[in-house]
Amino acid sequence: MDTTGDVAAPDGAHCTGCGSLSCIGCTRTLDPPRFCPQCGRRLTVAVTPGGFRARCRDHGALAPT
Ligand SMILES: [Zn+2]
Ligand SMILES: [Zn+2]
Numbered sequence: 001m002d003t004t005g006d007v008a009a010p011d012g013a014h015c016t017g018c019g020s021l022s023c024i025g026c027t028r029t030l031d032p033p034r035f036c037p038q039c040g041r042r043l044t045v046a047v048t049p050g051g052f053r054a055r056c057r058d059h060g061a062l063a064p065t
Contacts, residue, residue: 014040016054033062 014020017027019035019042027033032045032052036059043054043062054062 013037016043036062 014035014037015023015026016033016035016037017023017031019040021040033054034043034045035041036043036056038059039056041056041058043056045052045054056062
């Protein structure tokens with residue numbers, strides 16, 4: 001039985017650039033994440049001297065890649 005219509009997103013990962021589940025990744029390396037990969041919620045992004053720090057309201061701070 002095929003899982004028709006069931007999109008197999010790896011670990012339900014959302015794109016950090018647009019929050020979409022179907023997007024593989026539209027962010028560039030130097031771009032800060034804007035959406036939580038776990039829930040797709042918009043992140044709070046703060047600029048730091050070392051780069052960016054993104055934080056999800058539900059999942060806390062994301063580790064910078
Ligand atoms: Zn995307
Ligand atoms: Zn989250």
